[in-house]
Amino acid sequence: MADENGTTIRIESRGPDDTRKIGKAIGRRLMGGEVILLKGTLGAGKTTLVQGIARGLDIEGPVQSPSFVLERIHRGRLELRHLDLYRLTGAETMDAGLLSDMGEDDVTVIEWAERAEGLVQADLEVRIEKTSEEEGRSIFIEARNPAWQSLLVEVQSTC
Numbered sequence: 311m312a313d314e315n316g317t318t319i320r321i322e323s324r325g326p327d328d329t330r331k332i333g334k335a336i337g338r339r340l341m342g343g344e345v346i347l348l349k350g351t352l353g354a355g356k357t358t359l360v361q362g363i364a365r366g367l368d369i370e371g372p373v374q375s376p377s378f379v380l381e382r383i384h385r386g387r388l389e390l391r392h393l394d395l396y397r398l399t400g401a402e403t404m405d406a407g408l409l410s411d412m413g414e415d416d417v418t419v420i421e422w423a424e425r426a427e428g429l430v431q432a433d434l435e436v437r438i439e440k441t442s443e444e445e446g447r448s449i450f451i452e453a454r455n456p457a458w459q460s461l462l463v464e465v466q467s468t469c
């Protein structure tokens with residue numbers, strides 16, 4: 311479902327595998343240099359989505375939440391920088407330098423991006439909401455970069 315600007319799609323997930331599939335569809339389309347913001351409550355499925363993004367980048371190892379270490383880096387066809395800002399304030403995030411060093415060959419995915427509001431320019435913003443079904447999630451994906459509008463249509467058609 312597109313909003314009136316055609317920049318946000320919504321996909322219903324019926325379980326973790328659906329969410330990983332959506333992540334993989336995004337990951338396959340990444341070209342390097344992208345920043346992806348992930349929002350949603352604890353247990354919404356942010357890390358699960360990142361597991362799919364990693365598969366789409368040909369990363370094979372396990373992807374766990376970096377909520378204690380703040381940052382994990384995985385190497386695939388691009389480098390995946392996986393950040394989790396849960397424990398930080400916006401000021402601490404800046405002090406930690408986590409939002410610098412974003413290179414052309416890496417992709418930065420930020421869990422708890424609410425903490426970095428206004429601090430970073432993003433290509434995609436993903437919001438995951440629980441539904442009344444135990445494993446149901448509504449996943450809203452907004453293209454903050456116009457180049458992603460058509461890619462999101464592709465993502466939606468494969469998920």
Ligand SMILES: Nc1ncnc2c1ncn2[C@@H]1O[C@H](COP(=O)(O)OP(=O)(O)O)[C@@H](O)[C@H]1O
Nearest residue numbers: 323325326329352353354355356357358445447
């Ligand atoms: N549709 C779904 N999508 C993602 N995770 C789901 C879904 N349904 C149930 N889950 C479960 O919810 C939990 C999500 O955890 P996680 O991805 O770590 O969330 P977050 O990073 O947002 O805190 C996992 O235990 C996962 O198996």
Ligand SMILES: [Mg+2]
Nearest residue numbers: 356357375421
């Ligand atoms: Mg997480």
